[in-house]
Every structure is written in structure tokens, then in C-alpha cells.
Amino acid sequence: KQEVTQIPAALSVPEGENLVLNCSFTDSAIYNLQWFRQDPGKGLTSLLLIQSSQREQTSGRLNASLDKSSGRSTLYIAASQPGDSATYLCAVQTSGSRLTFGEGTQLTVNP
Amino acid sequence: DGGITQSPKYLFRKEGQNVTLSCEQNLNHDAMYWYRQDPGQGLRLIYYSQIVNDFQKGDIAEGYSVSREKKESFPLTVTSAQKNPTAFYLCASSRPGRSTGEAFFGQGTRLTVV
Numbered sequence: 001k002q003e004v005t006q007i008p009a010a011l012s013v014p015e016g017e018n019l020v021l022n023c024s025f026t027d028s029a030i031y032n033l034q035w036f037r038q039d040p041g042k043g044l045t046s047l048l049l050i051q052s053s054q055r056e057q058t059s060g061r062l063n064a065s066l067d068k069s070s071g072r073s074t075l076y077i078a079a080s081q082p083g084d085s086a087t088y089l090c091a092v093q094t095s096g097s098r099l100t101f102g103e104g105t106q107l108t109v110n111p
Numbered sequence: 112d113g114g115i116t117q118s119p120k121y122l123f124r125k126e127g128q129n130v131t132l133s134c135e136q137n138l139n140h141d142a143m144y145w146y147r148q149d150p151g152q153g154l155r156l157i158y159y160s161q162i163v164n165d166f167q168k169g170d171i172a173e174g175y176s177v178s179r180e181k182k183e184s185f186p187l188t189v190t191s192a193q194k195n196p197t198a199f200y201l202c203a204s205s206r207p208g209r210s211t212g213e214a215f216f217g218q219g220t221r222l223t224v225v
Contacts, residue, residue, distance in 0.1 A: 034212075034213065034214060042218060043117075043217050089153065093205070093214075096161065097142040097161050097205065098169075099144060099159075099203070101153045
């Protein structure tokens with residue numbers, strides 16, 4: 001059974017800092033990995049999707065990498081802003097379309 | 112606008128009642144999902160469907176039922192057999208397969224037992 005772990009569970013940083021969120025998964029037979037953002041009481045917003053054949057994806061200040069063989073992904077946020085405060089979740093898609101989530105990293109960026 | 116619509120946003124259920132949560136998408140996606148989220152926790156998969164008239168149990172299917180009669184719709188019924196239904200429910204859809212598969216989510220339904 002696929003298991004996804006995210007470290008750290010919570011992170012508090014001053015504005016302007018660069019930071020890294022980590023995601024690991026136990027079964028490397030994935031189709032893709034996706035990073036999401038969730039604001040309190042809201043649904044999930046897709047940030048980046050990395051296909052299994054890709055190594056990284058970038059969108060603005062966000063960069064996500066994927067090392068499928070070691071079962072790891074990182075989300076790098078450059079020059080963090082208070083508006084980046086949210087919970088960040090990663091999910092992997094495996095055969096049969098199943099999506100498995102980690103428990104998320106709660107990020108607070110202090111002004 | 113393309114997207115996923117969940118309704119209602121808030122739902123209250125009395126003990127012993129069945130309630131149905133609606134999820135509609137106009138993204139032409141084949142796969143649809145239902146997740147449950149409890150405070151401070153991640154998402155747990157209840158049911159998912161890859162195509163019309165087919166669905167599979169996720170990790171916590173007991174006390175829930177679904178149907179997939181139309182590609183656009185994947186309603187979730189929370190039955191009286193679900194002992195602790197108070198939670199935030201999220202619906203998602205995606206185009207399954209190796210080449211795509213980006214998942215999109217609705218805004219959620221918060222269910223409370225009164």
C-alpha cells in the first residue's frame with residue numbers, strides 16, 4: 001500500500017526566506033506527483049504536477065523536484081510572503097487512478 | 112468556467128439520517144474521487160471512479176455509498192451506518208493515465224451531525 005509522508009508537519013519562517021518542503025512515498029511505481037495548497041476551510045488548489053518521467057516543474061516562485069527512484073519530492077518556495085501561509089499537500093497517482101495524499105505541511109510566513 | 116462544484120457548502124444531519132453530497136464537474140474528466148478530511152489531518156480516500164457505472168472503495172468506505180450514472184456527476188451518500196460523519200468532504204476529478212492526470216478539487220462540503 002502506498003504511503004506518503006510530509007516533513008515537517010509545521011513550519012514558521014520570516015518573510016523573504018527561501019524554504020523547502022519535503023514529501024516521500026513508499027512505492028516508486030507512480031504516474032505523477034502533484035503539489036497542492038489548501039487555505040483554511042477551503043478546497044485544494046493545484047500548484048504543480050510532475051509526471052513520472054520528469055525531474056522538476058517550475059511556476060513563478062515555486063519549484064518542485066521529483067526523484068522517483070528514491071521516492072522523494074521537494075517543493076521549493078523562493079522569497080516567501082505572508083500570502084504563502086497555507087497548508088501544502090503532496091499526492092501521488094498510481095495505477096487505477098488512485099490518488100494518495102500526505103498529511104501536509106502547515107506553513108506560516110511572518111511579516 | 113470549467114470546474115468542480117460541490118453542494119451544499121454546509122450540511123447538518125440528524126442522528127440516523129442519510130444525507131447526499133453533490134459533486135458535478137464540467138471538465139470532461141473520467142476519474143472522480145471523494146475524500147474526507149478531519150481537523151488537522153490529511154485526506155483519506157472514501158471512493159473513486161475511473162469511468163461511468165464503475166467505482167471502487169477507498170480506505171474508509173464503510174458507511175458511505177456512491178453512484179456514477181453520468182460522467183459529470185459523482186454523488187456521495189453518508190448513511191446512518193457511518194458512526195462519526197462530522198468532517199469536511201472534498202470531491203476531485205482528473206483525467207487518469209500516464210500522460211496527464213492533474214487533479215482538481217471542489218470547495219468542499221462541511222457536514223455536521225446535530
